[in-house]
Amino acid sequence: MTKSKVFFDVAGSLDGFIAPEGMDLTHADDPDFKQWLSQWTKLQSWVFQQRFFRENLKLGEGGEIGHDNRLLEATFNRTGVSIMGKRMFDGGERYWPEEAPFHTPVFVLTHEVRKPWERPGGTTFYFVNDGIQSALGQARKAAGNRDVRIAGGANVIQQYLNAGLVDEFTIHYSPVFFGQGLPLFSGMSGNINAKIKEAIASKEVTHVTYEVGK
Amino acid sequence: MTKSKVFFDVAGSLDGFIAPEGMDLTHADDPDFKQWLSQWTKLQSWVFQQRFFRENLKLGEGGEIGHDNRLLEATFNRTGVSIMGKRMFDGGERYWPEEAPFHTPVFVLTHEVRKPWERPGGTTFYFVNDGIQSALGQARKAAGNRDVRIAGGANVIQQYLNAGLVDEFTIHYSPVFFGQGLPLFSGMSGNINAKIKEAIASKEVTHVTYEVGK
Numbered sequence: 001m002t003k004s005k006v007f008f009d010v011a012g013s014l015d016g017f018i019a020p021e022g023m024d025l026t027h028a029d030d031p032d033f034k035q036w037l038s039q040w041t042k043l044q045s046w047v048f049q050q051r052f053f054r055e056n057l058k059l060g061e062g063g064e065i066g067h068d069n070r071l072l073e074a075t076f077n078r079t080g081v082s083i084m085g086k087r088m089f090d091g092g093e094r095y096w097p098e099e100a101p102f103h104t105p106v107f108v109l110t111h112e113v114r115k116p117w118e119r120p121g122g123t124t125f126y127f128v129n130d131g132i133q134s135a136l137g138q139a140r141k142a143a144g145n146r147d148v149r150i151a152g153g154a155n156v157i158q159q160y161l162n163a164g165l166v167d168e169f170t171i172h173y174s175p176v177f178f179g180q181g182l183p184l185f186s187g188m189s190g191n192i193n194a195k196i197k198e199a200i201a202s203k204e205v206t207h208v209t210y211e212v213g214k
Numbered sequence: 215m216t217k218s219k220v221f222f223d224v225a226g227s228l229d230g231f232i233a234p235e236g237m238d239l240t241h242a243d244d245p246d247f248k249q250w251l252s253q254w255t256k257l258q259s260w261v262f263q264q265r266f267f268r269e270n271l272k273l274g275e276g277g278e279i280g281h282d283n284r285l286l287e288a289t290f291n292r293t294g295v296s297i298m299g300k301r302m303f304d305g306g307e308r309y310w311p312e313e314a315p316f317h318t319p320v321f322v323l324t325h326e327v328r329k330p331w332e333r334p335g336g337t338t339f340y341f342v343n344d345g346i347q348s349a350l351g352q353a354r355k356a357a358g359n360r361d362v363r364i365a366g367g368a369n370v371i372q373q374y375l376n377a378g379l380v381d382e383f384t385i386h387y388s389p390v391f392f393g394q395g396l397p398l399f400s401g402m403s404g405n406i407n408a409k410i411k412e413a414i415a416s417k418e419v420t421h422v423t424y425e426v427g428k
Contacts (some may be wrong), residue, residue: 177404187393
């Protein structure tokens with residue numbers, strides 16, 4: 001029996017969004033929605049300053065090496081597999097570098113039937129057509145003793161959390177307001193029994209990890 | 215010129231609500247909405263355990279005296295005046311003890327014309343009919359060197375924050391999901407320039423204070 005945990009790890013705006021309005025394939029290049037990039041950059045600004053992130057995406061030398069960096073590296077290292085929704089994958093297929101930043105198997109929830117798509121650097125995308133339980137079963141097998149990350153988007157995270165399949169999750173609270181966007185939590189079950197596992201104060205973001213009771 | 219700060223200080227559910235569905239005068243006694251009390255109690259459970267809160271509401275002896283308690287006491291002591299909306303007042307008029315827990319002047323934003331209502335213990339409610347700027351001007355005068363607290367509800371907090379009138383705010387993130395309720399932040403301006411002033415990790419709640427740039 002595996003000891004893998006199922007977790008998610010996301011940055012949220014103060015008003016509860018994980019992506020600003022306009023950050024999707026329909027609107028990303030529409031000048032009426034051009035504020036999305038600066039909003040998203042504010043949400044993620046602490047990430048871009050970390051050495052681990054810069055190395056992983058080959059963004060250049062340097063970067064911070066404090067506890068924000070250790071958190072990012074630990075999250076990467078614990079992740080044996082990621083699961084994501086079709087919209088997240090579609091956005092990533094367009095914007096990720098050729099060497100996608102996962103370096104593990106990734107299971108994509110979709111109605112599309114498609115052969116596995118192997119990228120340089122160890123990322124292979126597998127397309128799952130029979131639901132979240134099936135994807136999780138396949139992910140657990142592929143993860144070995146490492147953990148399964150529900151990468152996103154919000155709707156996929158909500159499905160796993162409401163189904164009682166998430167063991168713990170981390171929210172990075174960033175001091176930015178989006179006004180409109182994709183809410184992290186909408187239509188949640190009120191019966192989720194969460195408690196704080198760890199909270200870490202940082203200069204630009206507050207990291208809080210919650211455990212979900214079964 | 216006064217040095218008073220304008221602030222708010224609220225507990226939020228993980229899905230961004232400051233009050234659960236049904237916690238209003240229309241539904242509070244409706245058995246279809248009876249879950250609101252247990253949800254609200256979960257949101258506030260850390261508060262009820264603190265000695266300062268218990269003394270202030272005369273709930274009995276004892277209570278915790280750690281940093282959660284110090285935070286509650288400091289917030290009370292810095293508050294020279296509170297401002298609140300009509301719905302919050304209407305709920306409180308029904309549920310607060312005769313000795314209302316403010317012990318300061320309170321300005322209520324309302325269309326109702328009503329004489330000041332003095333309660334035992336130093337709380338007097340003043341009813342302001344000409345908007346948030348006027349209420350804040352009166353509150354600043356009454357607060358002296360102490361601070362002005364925007365007590366709530368969410369709509370009043372949003373109005374002051376979007377108008378650029380808030381200097382800092384604290385959110386107590388509680389590990390509870392409501393599913394439905396009164397969102398703390400809806401329809402926020404995306405132009406608010408906030409940064410983290412202090413984050414304090416506690417067992418049952420994470421306290422984060424943000425400064426708003428002008």
